[in-house]
Amino acid sequence: MQTAKFLVTGAARTGKSEFVKSLTEHDGDFGSLQVNDELTIELSTAPLDGDLTDILKNKVGVVLMVDGRDSDTFVNAPQIVTHLRALRHLPVIIAVNKQDLPDAHAPSEVREQFPDSDVIKIFPCVATNKESCEKVLLALIYQILS
């Protein structure tokens, strides 16, 4: 049995816990999901303002949640990604959450924050919707395997 551990981080109230809950049915900052006899996925959340060094040690990828309704959570996304990559060079995907709400910023608007040379993946997300969260997680897994 192997366990693949992912970190879900981002600013306060961006939807980190909701993302974990939709995928794992666990309420809170941690949840696990048994894919099959060989693989378990563990998701844990952590705020951006703490020291993530130890938290990142056993992770295989990072979901950076931003709130599509709150540009304050993504104007500094390039700096956050640079910071995360400096701590540990892991695959990172950005989930632009709350796409179900009116006037949510689209992933393309988050993309505009990044230099053209940055190949980071940016996905729409509705953290309250399981299928939407699965798409984000699968995209991150494909990135890890590529």
Ligand SMILES: Nc1nc2c(ncn2[C@@H]2O[C@H](COP(=O)(O)OP(=O)(O)OP(=O)(O)O)[C@@H](O)[C@H]2O)c(=O)[nH]1
């Ligand atoms: N409409 C809508 N509401 C969402 C979505 N994701 C999260 N929310 C709501 O936004 C609020 C914050 O979501 P949480 O999952 O608690 O966010 P968090 O990042 O874990 O917040 P902290 O742990 O306090 O930093 C809650 O009221 C959620 O129900 C979404 O995709 N759509």
Ligand SMILES: [Mg+2]
């Ligand atoms: Mg939370």
